[in-house]
Amino acid sequence: MTELSKMIEIRGHARGGQGMVTAFEMLAKIFSYRFGFEVQAFPFFGVERTGAPIQAYLRISSLPIRVRSYIYHPNMAIVFDEGLMENPALLNGLTPDGILIINTDKPPSDFKGKAHRIVTVPATHISVERKLGSKSLPIVNAAMIGAVLKVLGADIEEAEELIKQEVPAKPEANADAAKAAYHSTSELSDPLFSPHQVNGTAGQASKPSSPMPFWDKPMSANKTGSWRVVAPKYETRQAPCSTNCPAGTDVRRFVDLAAKGKFDEAYQVIYEHNPFPAICGRVCPHFCQHSCNRIYFDGNLNIGAIERFIGDFAKSEPPAEVPATKKEKIAVVGSGPAGLTAALRLRSMGYPVTVYEAMPKAGGMMRSGIPRFRLPENVLDDEIRRIEEQGVNIITGKRVTIAELDGKYSAIITAVGSHVGMGLNLGSHEQVTDGIEFLRELLIHQKSSKIKKGDTVAVIGGGNTAVDVARTALRYGAVPTIFYRRTKQEMPAIAHEVEEALREGVVIEFLTAPVHLEPATSGRLNMAVQMMELGEPDDSGRRRPVPVPGSEKMVPVDHIITAIGQRTDPFVFSNQTVKAHQGRIELDEPQTRTPVFCAGDMAWGGTVVEAIGSGNDVAKETDAFLRGIPWKKEDSTLPVTGYDEINTAWFMPAPGHATPVTIPGNLLNNFDEVAGGLSRETVMDEAQRCLHCGECFNCGNCFNFCPDAAIYIDEENRLRVNYDYCKGCGVCVRECPSSAIHYSE
Amino acid sequence: MTETRITDTSEIRHTDLPPHHTKLVMKGNSAAAVAAKLCRVSLVTAYPITPQTSIIEEITTMIDRGEFDATSVNMESEHSVFAALKGASLVGERVFTATSGQGLLYAHEVLHAIAHMRLPIVACNVGRPSFPWNIWADQTDSISQRDTGWVQFYCESSQEVLDTVIQSYKLAEKLLLPVMVVLDAFYLSHTSENVFLPHQNLVDEFLPPDQRSGNRVDTAQPRAFGGLVGPNTYDDYNKLYWDDVNKVEKVCNKTGSEFGKVFGREYGAVEAVNIHKNTKKVLVTMATITTTVREVLACYPDIGLLKIRLFKPFPKKSVLNALSTAGDDCNIITIDRNFLGDTEGALMQEMKRALFGKTCKVFGVYAGLGGRDVSADTIEKIINLDVDSPHTEEVTWIR
Amino acid sequence: MKMMKPVNEFIIQKENIFSGALSCRGCGWTLLARYVSHVMGENTVYVVPACCFSIIAGPNPMNLMKGTVVHTLFAAAAATATGVRHALDRQGKTDTLVVVLAGDGGTFDIGLQALSGAAARQENIIYICNNNAAYMNTGVQSSTGTPSGAKTTTDPSGKKLPAKNLMGIVDAHHIPYYATASPAYLNDLVSKLEKAKDASGFRFLMIDGPCPPGHKHDPEVSIELTRLAVETRYYPLIESQDGDLIISYLPKENRPVSDYLKPQGRFAHLFGDTDTNGIREIQKQVDDSWQRLLKMQEITSSSVRK
DSSP states (O other), X not given: OOOOSSOEEEEEEEEBTSOHHHHHHHHHHIIIXXXXXEEEEEEOOSOXXXXXXXXXXXXXXXXOOOOOSOOSSOSEEEESOGGGGGSTTTTTTOOTTOEEEEEOSSOGGGGTTSOSEEEEEOHHHHHHHTTOBOSSSBOOHHHHHHHHHHHTTOOHHHHHHHHHHHSSSOHHHHHHHHHHXXXXXXXXXXXXXXXXXXXXXXXXXXXXOSSSXXXXXXXXXXXXXXXXXXXXXXXXXXXXXXXXXXXXXXXXXXXXXXXXXXXXXXXXXXXXXXXXXXXXXXXXXXXXXXXXXXXXXXXXOOHHHHHHHHHHHGGGSOOOOOOOOOSOOEEEEOOSHHHHHHHHHHHHTTOOEEEEXXXXXXXXXXXXXXXXXXXXXXXXXXXXXXXXXXXXXXXXXXXXXXXXXXXXXXXXXXXXXXXXXOOOSSOOOTTEEEHHHHHHHHHHHOOOOSOOTTOEEEEEOSSXXXXXXXXXXXXXXXXXXXXXXXXXXXXXXXXXXXXXXHHHTOEEEOSEEEEEEEEOGGGOEEEEEEEEEEEEEOTTSSEEEEEOTTOXXXXXXXXXXXXXXXXXXXXXXXXXXOOOOSEEEOOSSOOOSSOEEEOGGGTSOOSHHHHHHHHHHHHHHHHHHHTTOOOOOOOOOSOBOOGGGSOGGGSOOOOOOOOOBOOOSOOTTOOOOSBOOOOHHHHHHHHTTOOOTTSOOOOOHHHHHOTTOOEEEOTTSOEEEOTTTOOOOOHHHHHOTTOOEEEEO | OOOOOOOOHHHHTTSOOXXXXXXXXXXXXXXXXXXXXXXXXXXXXXXXXXTTHHHHHHHHHHHHTTSSOOEEEEOSSHHHHHHHHHHHHHHTOOEEEEEEHHHHHHTHHHHHHHHHTTOOOEEEEEEOOXXXXXXXXXXXXXXXXXXXXXXXXXXXSXXXXXXXXXXXXXXXXXXXXXXXXXXXXXXXXXXOEEEEEEOHHHHHHHSOSOOOOTTSOOTTSOOEESOBOOHHHHHHHHHHHHHHHTTHHHHHHHHHHHHHHHHSOOOOSEEEESOSTTOOEEEEEOTTHHHHHHHHHTTOTTEEEEEESEEESOOHHHHHHHHTTSOTXXXXXXXXXXXXXXXXXXXXXXXXXXXTTOSSOEEEEEOOGGGOOOOHHXXXXXXXXXXXXXXXXXXXXXX | OOOOOOOTTOSXXXXXXXXXXXXXXXXXXXXXXXXXXXXXXXXXXXEEXXXXXXXXXXXXTEESBSSEEEEOOGGGHHHHHHHHHHHHHHTTOTTSEEEEEEESIIIIITTHHHHHHHHHTXXXXXXXXXXXXXXXXXXXXXXXXXXXXXXXXXXXXXXOSOOOOHHHHHHTTOOSEEEEEOTTOHHHHHHHHHHHHHXXXXXXXXXXXXXXXXXXXXXXXXXXXXXXXXXXXXSOOEEEETTEEEEOOOOSSOXXXXXXXXXXXXXXXXXXXXXXXXXXXXXXXXXXXXXXHHHHHHHHHHSOOO
16 A cells, blocks of 8 residues: 555544554554554543543544544544444444444444444454453454554555564564454445434533532442453352262351351251251261361361251251152162152152161161261151151061062162171181171160170271271270271271270271181180281272281281171162162163162262262152153252362451260260260351352452442342442452352453 | 722822721731731631741731631641642632742642632732842742732732732632732832721621632532543633633722722722823833832823733723823833843733734833832933834833 | 342441542552541541542542542642641531542652641641552652552663651651551451541551552452552551551561562562562561561550650
């Protein structure tokens, strides 16, 4: 381009900080130095605020420019930020043959009717890709220069060096952005365009009515929301405590209610997913509190104690029975946490449910595998009774197979648990007992133990059964020692149970494994143990124990109780080996026409809470099946809030409240509960330590810190952003203690 | 109304003591101080500078003695002196201060702000030049502030100082413009002479309390004053300001006339003496030089005197009216006790502007800079300037 | 927008400014104005010299504040406030507060003379300086409040000398109350504003002023950075009542000053490969000032007064 038939007048519209004024200056230099034109570039000199709309002007002419005023009838309008197009007066005065250049990802056709010639260029895209500016304020000036050069038919190569010289930083990226934009414009001619004039909305002062101007109109006439590029938005995200609860309990919510002393409501929240709060408050490993973000601050919340209090608190309130409204009868085999949970859920949906229990009392492993000093029987009875009170029919002392039930029910749910211990291959000796059987015999059949006062008991294993067995043996006056292949760190038993066992006097030999047994004198056994060391991690991620050569030693013992794992009793499938898994199962050799579902320890897991979760799921799946609806467990895709997203400055350090543990001076035959509960006040205190990860808890910090007074409380009593004024600074996002505010595009 | 008024207070004082007056011997500075009290000023800010200092000293003494119900604040600079007045006047108080030379120049920025905030502040300036150090009579300081938007009066006597301060508040509050009342250093500031001191009741009758209501701080109606204004609004308000500036000359004459009715002494924007169809030359003066010219003039029946009392805005109509009786061949000689670094003094410039298109010739003299005495002999030299000679320059520096 | 039920934790129950301020994103000025107006109430005359707030307070015909604002000249804040105070007193409006809202340029530099005059006269006004440590309204030029190391457009390679100890100058005027405060510690800020309000005579508050365009950081970290300034002892929170100086907040851990400096573009050059001296020097200044404050606290608390 060497000649222009007439002067080109360009008006630019941008936000403060996008670099438009610099861009116009650069364009002036390009057209002067490289192409020999007369040029004039100037901004509307005013109050430039980051994000606020601004204007700049550029004249390019072959002849001397003989005008110095703003441009009212531009031949070209350049819009650096698409959002500015919302101002209807923006394109006022654009000439009938005028050109509009917009920074947008959209095609020019989206702007039809705005100008005779419409050119779009994805300048933000191009600039952000090249890390020019930030997401909240992309600096698009170089890209826009590229687009203008293209539209004016100028050579981009000619301008490249100049752009590199003139930009304040990142010369290569800027030149590259200009080039990319030059080659990325899209164009549309709109011959039907006719210029229009819209009255501006800016507050023009009326004619003076006093000798001096006054400033007496509310500043709120200035809607600073138009400055915003990114918008903060309240968005509830997941808390690790809740996502880590296998039962799906809304932990964050019940803790919050507990903090407010609303224990009844808190109970309902837990009950929605878990009908055994008092039990879980005592025996659950509490994955929730181990994932609690407060661990990294000043120690996790004692969620177990909170749950226990809530569970105990609500005992007196009898739940109402739900009428059985559905025809399809359902059988549940097994009255452990999985079976009872499934039964309760289905019963609450209106299905008549019958639970078959082989043992004389309901409760499954909760009754036969957890010693009373951890879970008092009345606590167990109470929570099972509540389920029965809601209409679940439990038939105890009846060991059934699915074949027996076939045809009498519309669905059968098997949840028989894992009550058969896996023996150690140490040969058959009468002194060797299975741990789970040992506990069951004691807890269900009150069989007097063979263990006598002063006996030496070797417990093999590192799980809860091992610890429970050892602690029970202690209460018979024996001297128990746990032999475990790995170290304390790898022990699958609940950590505080291990601590309690140690405090009670249980000895644990780590990195030790029995290898063979030899009979010794007076009915005793010599147990040969092998010392181990930790090698490479195995599939579970735990380091594999490797024998230390030549480290064998002999330990004389009176009894050996193995607790190295359990499996399912296949009786329910008429002893057919079945690969059990969660949900509907198909047997290799079908035994029933009735659909069979599977839940609990036999399917997966191994803790009460996992069994509860399994029971919840199987109930939903069974219901869906009966209604002919496909079912798939849906996990929330919302991100889980991490500790680094918490604004710890908001929180005051507050020491946690530990569960009180009373170890009796004389353990002999003392099966009293060891762990105590916290008081109402302490529980509220503890719950108030919650960081509310990912959820607004109305702390008002966003309101307090908003520099623009743009936070309000809506009709539903929620904190909300007033987008009329929010400039999108993001202070609320950053200052929100619980990370409940996030940017939305 | 553009008649020429009598302002020769030396004449007036030969008459009987008017009713409700007391005769006192007063310095110009005392007259200024007492005038502030008579005007019931409520706030005075002070910063010392020779030769103004005794004004604020006398005021603070009167306040200290309980004779003057006002607050006096000792500020840290003249900039602060005027900035404080700006705040106080905006709240609605009638305020006063006095300064001189460097002090006035230092406050320059605030003078603009006060005028554009339309605050009816009255301040006395006892004229002295800038640098090198000089403390004597010279009007360069105040004249260099003529474009700040303040109304300026130049006084000839202690009586006129007193009377002009009183009239200034009336004019200021009517038109919402600040007024500067200028006294010559020592010739007036420190010269003791007879003054008819009006009693308070007369001043109260003439000058009611400040009636401003609209443009003052009222915390019950919160609003801002003096923030950012856009180009168009700024322009619009300057147009209003200009409209009021156009009224000053008329209001000045009217106020002087009303003052005469109450106090028996009448004032106008200008005063013409001995200007008639045979007048060959008219000397144009301001402030104390006028008095000496009056005396010398007695021997020159064909020489006239035009005293400019209201200097800013320049009273063009009154000037033309005063000279309307003179013949076409009458020459004008302006006496400038100011030097703005220009070929012509300020008074000469203003007179030429006023007489643009008229046939009379305007000559100018610089006289009395930095307090150099302008005696009767000096006046004679000026009168005897050979204005008809082609060798006489348009502007002469008279020693 | 209808306010339903303000939660108790809202420090401000009734907003005394309007939304829509002409402040940059993440600016400290409006946040400060919210809290100042909250504590001072509507019966207040704000005196504002040239500074960012001259603009933020509203272009004609708008007013940000639900209160009276008297704009004045750059050098004249404390002087104009003096005039306003005495005029109000003449009218018997002694309960109307006069509050100066000034920037650091108008306080440390051009307005220092007027500030000193008013302080020495014990004028009954509250002077609040939003210290964003440079002339931000004119586009980031150095003031004597600009700290050493900070880059400004008039110190393009970083300011060589440390900021003026303005609080020391203020202290020398024997005023009844002065304090520094930070927008990150709102309860402390409110408490200091209240103490200033309750005292009489000349009261002075200096507030750390976040400025994303001037300090070159993301607006979202405005508050976080001012918090870091306090936690690293870069900006100590102090308070003096009738001559008793105390450090009103003791940071829990001794965080290095680089934690505060690093996220800011104005100090970015100090974090190059070669220059670590700059940070060490600033750390030393901060440590020395802190030791000095500790000593001052000890001296003033043991001296006999009243």
